[in-house]
Amino acid sequence: MSALSLRRVAWSASLVALPVVVGAQDSVVPNRGIDPLSRLNESTRYSIELLFDSAKVAGLPTWPLESKALEGITKRADGRRIVAAVRLVFRSLREARSALGPGATNDELTAAAGALSVGITTDELARLVKSRHEKQLTYPLVVLSDLITRGVPRDTASQTIFQLWQRGASDDDFQGLWRGVERDIVSGTDPGVALLNRAREIPSRGPPTAPPASGARPERSENPNP
Amino acid sequence: MTDELNSLDPYVRELVGEARRPVVVDPSARHRLMEAIRLEPAPRRRSRVLDWLLEPRHSSLSPVASMALAAGLVGIGILGGLAIHRDGRLSTEQAPPVGVGNPHLPDSGTARAIRFVLIAPQAARVSVVGDFNDWDPSANPMSAQREPGSSGVWSVYVPLQPGLHTYSFVVDGTHFVPDPAAPIAPDDGYGHRSSVVIVRGSSL
Numbered sequence: 176m177s178a179l180s181l182r183r184v185a186w187s188a189s190l191v192a193l194p195v196v197v198g199a200q201d202s203v204v205p206n207r208g209i210d211p212l213s214r215l216n217e218s219t220r221y222s223i224e225l226l227f228d229s230a231k232v233a234g235l236p237t238w239p240l241e242s243k244a245l246e247g248i249t250k251r252a253d254g255r256r257i258v259a260a261v262r263l264v265f266r267s268l269r270e271a272r273s274a275l276g277p278g279a280t281n282d283e284l285t286a287a288a289g290a291l292s293v294g295i296t297t298d299e300l301a302r303l304v305k306s307r308h309e310k311q312l313t314y315p316l317v318v319l320s321d322l323i324t325r326g327v328p329r330d331t332a333s334q335t336i337f338q339l340w341q342r343g344a345s346d347d348d349f350q351g352l353w354r355g356v357e358r359d360i361v362s363g364t365d366p367g368v369a370l371l372n373r374a375r376e377i378p379s380r381g382p383p384t385a386p387p388a389s390g391a392r393p394e395r396s397e398n399p400n401p
Numbered sequence: 402m403t404d405e406l407n408s409l410d411p412y413v414r415e416l417v418g419e420a421r422r423p424v425v426v427d428p429s430a431r432h433r434l435m436e437a438i439r440l441e442p443a444p445r446r447r448s449r450v451l452d453w454l455l456e457p458r459h460s461s462l463s464p465v466a467s468m469a470l471a472a473g474l475v476g477i478g479i480l481g482g483l484a485i486h487r488d489g490r491l492s493t494e495q496a497p498p499v500g501v502g503n504p505h506l507p508d509s510g511t512a513r514a515i516r517f518v519l520i521a522p523q524a525a526r527v528s529v530v531g532d533f534n535d536w537d538p539s540a541n542p543m544s545a546q547r548e549p550g551s552s553g554v555w556s557v558y559v560p561l562q563p564g565l566h567t568y569s570f571v572v573d574g575t576h577f578v579p580d581p582a583a584p585i586a587p588d589d590g591y592g593h594r595s596s597v598v599i600v601r602g603s604s605l
Contacts, residue, residue, distance in 0.1 A: 211535050242532040242567070243590070249536040250577060250591045260590030282565040282599075289587040289597075313565055317597050321584035346601075353584060 211245050219254030226258075226265050235268045236281045239288070267291045274300035275312070286316035293323040299333050306341050314346040315339070318353045325357070326366040335374045343380030352377060512560040513600055517543065517568070519580070522553030524572045531568025531595075533561050538571045563602020569595040 212220055223244050227237045243264045247257035267288030272279065274297040275287055287300055303312055315336050322332040339348065352373050359369035406414060462470070517529045527543040534540035543555040555570075567586045570578040579585060580596035589595050 211537075238532070242536070245536040246530075246532075246567075246589060246595075247591055249530055249538060249571075250589075250593060252591045256591065263590055285565050292587040313599060317565065317584050317599060320587050321597070324585045324587065 211248070212241070214248050215244070215257070216254055219258055222258045223261050226261050230265055230268070233269055233272070234277075235265070235272060236284070239264055239268060239281075239285055263292070264288060270297055271300065273297060275304055280311065280313070282313045283311060283316070286313045286320070289320045290316045293320045294329050295319065295323075295333060299337070303337060303340055306337075308343060310346075314349040315344070318349045321353060322356060322366070322370060325360055327356070327370050328367050331367045331370060335370055339374060339377060342377075344377055345380060348377045348380070511602065512562050513602065514558045515561045515598065515600060516556055516558050517541075517570070517580070518554065518556045518582070519543065519570045519572075519578065520553050521555055521570075521572055521578075524553070524555065526573060527555040528571050529557060529559065529568055530571055531566055533559065533566050533568070538574065543570075561598070561600045563600045566598050566600065567595050568598065569593065 212223065215223065223240070226240055230237045230240055240261050243261045244257055247260055252260070268284055270291055271284045271287035275283055279287070290300065291297070303315070319332055319336045322336075323329050336349075339352070344352075352370075355373040355376070356366070356369045359373065360366050364372075406417065409417070519527055521527055527545075528538045529541045529543060530536045530538050541557050541559050543557040546552070546554045546556065567589075568580070569589075570580065572578055577593040577595075579594040580598075583596040583598055586595040586597045
C-alpha cells in the first residue's frame with residue numbers, strides 16, 4: 176500500500192470516528208436560564224406553587240411535582256389537568272412517606288407513590304417496610320407497579336413481590352423477574368400465571384433479617400448489587 | 402512360447418507364472434478407494450488475496466498521518482466500548498460513569514451514560530424526554546442508525562444520575578411512546594404511558 180493510501184485511510188478513520196464519539200456525549204443538563212414553569216398561565220402556576228410549598232412543609236421533595244408539571248406542558252395538557260396531575264403526585268408522595276417512614280429515600284418515595292397509584296395500599300407498603308433487610312425498596316416497587324399495569328391481578332402481584340422480598344430477593348432477581356414475565360406475557364401467557372411461574376425460579380436468598388427496632392435507617396444505603 | 406518358458410530357470414519360470422496369473426480384485430475395492438479419497442481433506446490453496454496481504458512491503462507515514470490514524474483507532478475503540486451491551490440493566494444500556502450532573506436530582510454519585518433505543522422505521526424525528534431534561538423534546542434528539550439492516554433504529558446516549566427516572570419517547574413531535582424494553586410507569590395523568598429506568602450507582 177502506498178504512503179498516500181495510508182494517509183487517506185488515517186484521515187478517513189479519524190474523520191469518521193471522532194465526531195461519533197463526541198456525539199455520544201450529548202449534554203443532558205437542561206437550560207435552566209428560563210423558568211420552565213413560565214409557560215403556564217398565572218392561575219395554574221399559582222396552584223402548582225401552592226403544592227410546592229405544601230410539599231416543602233411536609234418534608235417531601237418538590238422536583239417530582241415540578242417534573243410532573245413540565246411533563247404536562249410538554250404533553251400539551253390544559254392547566255386544570257396539570258394541576259390535578261401534580262396534586263395526585265403530591266398526595267401519593269405524602270401517603271408514601273407516611274407508609275415508608277422518614278428514612279425512605281426519594282427514589283423509594285417516588286416508586287411507592289407509583290405503586291399507590293396502581294392500587295397498592297399503604298398497609299401493603301408498610302408490610303414491605305417491616306420486612307426490609309437493608310435493601311432499597313425501589314426495584315420491587317417499580318416491578319410491582321409495572322406488573323399490575325401489564326395485567327397481573329393486584330393481589331397476585333402484591334403477594335408474590337412481598338414473598339420474594341421476604342426471601343431476600345435482590346435487585347437482579349426482581350429485574351430478571353420483570354424481564355421474564357414481560358417476555359411471557361408478550362408470548363401469550365396469562366400475566367398472573369407468568370408471574371407465578373417466573374417467581375418459582377428465583378431461589379431463596381436466606382431468611383429475612385429482623386427489621387430495625389426504630390424502623391428508621393440511613394437516608395441512602397450502599398448499593399446492594401455492586 | 403511354451404518352449405522358451407520351459408527353457409528358463411525354474412525360479413524365473415515361477416516368477417513369470419506368478420506375473421501372468423490373473424489378478425482377482427475385490428468388487429468393493431473401488432468403492433472403498435473412492436470413499437477413502439473422499440475422506441481425505443483437500444489440499445488448501447492460499448488465495449491470491451491472502452498472498453497479497455502476506456506479501457512484505459515497505460510503507461512510509463508522516464507523523465501527522467500517524468497521529469490521525471492513532472486518534473481514529475482510539476475513537477473507534479471508545480465507540481465500541483460505549484456500544485457494548487451489558488447485563489445488569491433494567492431497561493436501557495448503562496455505560497461507565499461520565500461525570501455529568503443533573504440539577505434535579507440529589508448529588509448522589511457519578512452520572513452514567515444511558516443509551517436509549519427505539520425502533521421506529523416510519524419516524525422522521527425522535528427524541529427522549531424525561532425528568533432528567535425537564536421533559537424538553539429539543540434537549541436529547543435521537544439519531545437514526547445508517548448501517549444496512551438497522552434502519553429505523555433511533556438511539557441516543559444521555560448521562561443520568563443514579564436513581565429512578567421517568568421518561569418517554571417523542572415521535573415526530575406529537576406522539577408520546579413508552580419504551581417497549583422498560584418497565585411501565587404508572588398512569589402519567591395525561592393519558593399517555595411513560596417508562597421507568599433505574600440507574601444503578603453508589604447510592605442505589
